[in-house]
Amino acid sequence: MDEKMDQISSLPETILHDILSRLPKKDAIKTSVLSKTWREIFYTFPILSICDRESIRRSSKRKKDQQIKTFLDYGKQRLLRFSEQGLAIKEFKLKLSLTCFDLQLIYPDVDQWLKLASECDLQTLKLCLPTLKEDDPCLCYILHPGVIEARSLNKLVLKGRIRFDKDFLNPSVKFSSLCVLSLCYVLFDDEGAIEHVNSHCPLIEHITLKWCYVYNPQGARDLQISLMKSVSMHGLQKLKGVDIQGVQNVYIDAPNIEKIYYGADSYEPSKMNFDSCGNLRALTLMNMKIEFLFTDIWFLHLSSKFPFLESLELVECSMYENINISSSQLKALVLSNCSIMEKLEIDTPNLLSFRYYYAGDNLPSISFLRCSSQLEVNVLFNMIHPRLYQLGKFVEQFKPQKFLASLSLSIRPCIPSDEHFYYYEYRYWEDPYSLPPTLPVPCIKHLVIRSVREDKSKYALLVNRLFYGWCPETISLSLNPSHCTKAFIEFFYWMLMETKKPKGKFCSYCYSKSKCWLHGLKDVKVTSSVKNDVNVVDFVHLKSVLGGWTSSDNANISFRLK
Numbered sequence: 001m002d003e004k005m006d007q008i009s010s011l012p013e014t015i016l017h018d019i020l021s022r023l024p025k026k027d028a029i030k031t032s033v034l035s036k037t038w039r040e041i042f043y044t045f046p047i048l049s050i051c052d053r054e055s056i057r058r059s060s061k062r063k064k065d066q067q068i069k070t071f072l073d074y075g076k077q078r079l080l081r082f083s084e085q086g087l088a089i090k091e092f093k094l095k096l097s098l099t100c101f102d103l104q105l106i107y108p109d110v111d112q113w114l115k116l117a118s119e120c121d122l123q124t125l126k127l128c129l130p131t132l133k134e135d136d137p138c139l140c141y142i143l144h145p146g147v148i149e150a151r152s153l154n155k156l157v158l159k160g161r162i163r164f165d166k167d168f169l170n171p172s173v174k175f176s177s178l179c180v181l182s183l184c185y186v187l188f189d190d191e192g193a194i195e196h197v198n199s200h201c202p203l204i205e206h207i208t209l210k211w212c213y214v215y216n217p218q219g220a221r222d223l224q225i226s227l228m229k230s231v232s233m234h235g236l237q238k239l240k241g242v243d244i245q246g247v248q249n250v251y252i253d254a255p256n257i258e259k260i261y262y263g264a265d266s267y268e269p270s271k272m273n274f275d276s277c278g279n280l281r282a283l284t285l286m287n288m289k290i291e292f293l294f295t296d297i298w299f300l301h302l303s304s305k306f307p308f309l310e311s312l313e314l315v316e317c318s319m320y321e322n323i324n325i326s327s328s329q330l331k332a333l334v335l336s337n338c339s340i341m342e343k344l345e346i347d348t349p350n351l352l353s354f355r356y357y358y359a360g361d362n363l364p365s366i367s368f369l370r371c372s373s374q375l376e377v378n379v380l381f382n383m384i385h386p387r388l389y390q391l392g393k394f395v396e397q398f399k400p401q402k403f404l405a406s407l408s409l410s411i412r413p414c415i416p417s418d419e420h421f422y423y424y425e426y427r428y429w430e431d432p433y434s435l436p437p438t439l440p441v442p443c444i445k446h447l448v449i450r451s452v453r454e455d456k457s458k459y460a461l462l463v464n465r466l467f468y469g470w471c472p473e474t475i476s477l478s479l480n481p482s483h484c485t486k487a488f489i490e491f492f493y494w495m496l497m498e499t500k501k502p503k504g505k506f507c508s509y510c511y512s513k514s515k516c517w518l519h520g521l522k523d524v525k526v527t528s529s530v531k532n533d534v535n536v537v538d539f540v541h542l543k544s545v546l547g548g549w550t551s552s553d554n555a556n557i558s559f560r561l562k
Contacts, residue, residue: 044082046090048117050075053097068102072109079116091124092117100139103129103161107141118150125153129160132185132213132225140187145173154203155180163187163215164194174200179238182208187225189215195232205238210263211246227265245286252277264288266316275305282311289318296320302327314338351375358382363394380408382451395444407472408448447472451483459491471520472561479528479546479555486546489557493542496524496559523562529555 055071056064075094082089094113096103117125129141140163154177166189167173178201188194191214198204212228230249233239239254245263252260252274260277263286264270272293274280283306285293302309302325309327313334319341325333326347333348335341336357346354347369354375356366359382368375379395395407447466477484477492526536528545536542536557545557 044085044087046088047093048078048082048089048091049093049095050078050113051095051097053095056098064102068098068106072106075113076109079113079120082120083116088121089117089123091126092122093126093128095126095128097130100130100161103141104139110141111144118153121152122150123152124155124157126157127159127162128157129162132161132187145170149173149175151176153178157182158186159184160186163189164197165189166193168193169196173197176201177203179203179205181206183212184208184210185212187213187215188228191228191230194228198233198236201236203238204236205240206242207233207239208243209245209247210243250274255279258282260284262286262288263315278306278308280306280309282313283309284311284313284315285317286315287317288314290314290320291318296322297324299323299325303329345369346371348372354378356380366394376406378406378408380448380450406446406448407444408450444472445474447475449475449477449484451478452485452488456487456491459488460495463492463495475559475561476556477558479557489546490539490542492559493526493536493539493557496521496561497526497539521561525560526557527560528557 052068052071055074056067081087094110096106096110098106114125114127132140140161142163142165143158144165145167153175156175156178157180159182164186169190169192173196175197181197181201181204183194194209194212198207209228209231213225214228216224216226228247230251231244231247232251233242234251234253236254237256239257241257241259241261242252243261244250245261246265248265248268248270250262250270250272252272253276255276256279257274257277258279258281260274260280260282261284262272264272266287269289269292302312308329310329311332311334312325312327312330313332313336315334315336315338317338319338321340322343322345323341324345324347328349330348330351332353332355333346333351334355334357335344336355337359339360341364344364344366346367349370349372351368351371352374355378357380363381452462477489479489526542528534528536536545542557
C-alpha cells in the first residue's frame with residue numbers, strides 16, 4: 001500500500017482498534033491483509049471471537065481431524081500472543097458447535113484457552129456450546145472455578161452443554177468484579193450452586209437464568225437431569241434486573257431491583273415472591289397461571305405495592321375472567337395472548353401506551369376508567385374473516401377514538417368443518433340492508449394487514465367489511481408472500497385505484513341513507529418500501545414491484561387515504 005495514500009495506518013493503536021470494533025467481523029478480518037500494521041492491529045484487537053464453524057466443515061474423518069488440529073493451533077496462538085505480550089483482552093467469545101464426541105477431545109484445550117484469557121485482565125467471557133440434552137449429562141464441559149476466576153471479569157455469559165461442578169460451593173470462590181451473569185441451558189451438580197455464586201458477587205447488577213438443569217446421578221437414567229426447581233435471590237444490594245425462565249419457584253428480595261422478567265414452565269404451577277421489591281420499574285410475566293400467583297384484586301393495588309412501576313407486560317398468561325388494573329404511575333401496558341379474560345378495566349391516569357395482541361376469536365371487553373390524553377392504543381389480531389363484526393364492536397370501546405393509533409390484522413381462512421357455522425355471518429355482511437342503521441365509525445391512524453389467507457371469492461366482501469367498520473388513515477400490506485398473496489394485493493389496489501366512483505347519491509353498498517366508503521373516498525396515495533418508499537403510479541408499476549419481491553424482503557405497500 002502506498003504510504004502517502006495510507007494515512008490511516010499511522011493513527012494511534014486505540015483509534016485503529018476502535019475502527020475495527022465498528023466493522024462487521026468478516027470485514028475486520030479482511031483488514032489483516034492490507035499491511036503489516038493492520039495485521040498486527042487485527043491480532044492485538046482486544047475483542048477476540050473464535051468460532052469452529054469458520055474452520056471446521058463436514059468432510060471425511062481424516063480431513064476433519066486435520067481441520068480440528070488447525071483450529072486448535074490457531075486459537076492457542078491467538079491467545080498466546082496476548083499472554084506473551086502482556087496485552088489485555090476486553091472480550092473473549094468462544095462458540096463451539098462440534099459433536100459431543102469431538103467436543104470431549106478438545107475440552108482440555110478449552111481449559112487452556114480460558115486460563116490464558118483470564119490471565120489477560122479479561123473483562124467479558126462468552127462461552128457458547130451446543131444445547132444440553134437430557135440424556136447426556138456426562139458429555140458436558142465441566143467448568144472449574146479456577147479456569148474463569150479472574151478479578152477483572154465483570155460479565156460472564158455461558159450457554160449450552162456446560163456443567164458447574166461442586167467446586168463452586170467452595171467459600172473461597174468469589175467473583176469480586178462480576179456485574180452481569182447470564183446462564184442458559186447449563187447444568188448444575190447442586191441446586192444451591194447458583195445461589196452460592198450470586199451471594200459471592202457483591203457488585204452483581206443483572207442476572208439471567210434460562211432453562212437451567214440440576215444433575216442427580218442417583219436417579220434413574222431418564223431422571224438424572226431435571227429443570228431447576230427453585231432459586232432464591234436475597235441480599236444483592238446492587239441488583240438491577242433479572243431474567244428467569246423455566247424455574248418453578250422464585251424468591252427475590254432485592255431492594256434496588258428495577259426490572260423483573262419471569263417466564264414459567266407452562267406445564268407446572270409456578271410460584272413467585274417479589275413483594276419486597278418496592279423499587280420495581282418494569283415487570284414481565286410469561287406463561288403464568290395468574291391464579292397461582294395473585295388474588296383477583298392484586299392488580300388493583302399496584303400503586304401501593306410498587307409505587308414506581310411504569311411498565312407491565314403479561315404474555316401467554318391464564319387470567320381471571322374479570323381483571324381490574326389500577327396504577328397511578330403505570331405508563332406502558334402490554335397484554336399478549338392472555339386467555340380466559342372476558343372483561344378488563346384499566347384505571348391508569350398516566351398510561352401512554354397500551355398494546356393488545358390476541359390470536360383467538362372471542363374478544364374481551366376493555367374499558368379505560370382513567371387514562372392520559374396522550375395514550376396510544378396498538379392492537380394486533382389473528383382472526384377469522386367472519387369474526388370481523390366482533391372486531392368492530394371491540395374497536396368502538398376505545399374512546400376518545402384518537403387513542404387507537406394502529407390496528408394490525410392477520411386474517412386466516414375459515415376451517416372447512418366450521419363453514420356451516422360461519423355461513424350466516426357471511427350472509428349478514430353480504431346483505432347491506434341487514435346492517436344496523438347507525439353504527440359509529442372509529443378512526444384508526446394505521447391499519448396493518450399482516451396476513452390474508454382468504455379465498456379469492458371473498459376478497460370484495462372482506463374489503464367492504466374493513467372499510468365499513470372504520471376509516472383508517474393509512475393501510476399497509478405486507479409484501480412477504482407467506483403473509484399476503486399477490487392476488488389480494490392486486491385486488492386491493494384495483495378496488496381503491498381502478499374502481500370508478502359510484503354515480504348518484506347511493507349505490508348497492510349504501511344503506512339506510514348513509515353513503516358507503518366508496519362515496520367518501522377522495523384520494524389515495526400508494527407507496528412501496530421495496531425501493532425507498534417509491535410512489536406506485538399505476539397497476540403496471542404495481543405488478544413490476546410485486547414481481548421483484550422475495551420472501552426474504554421485509555417490505556410493505558402502503559395506501560394513504562383521504
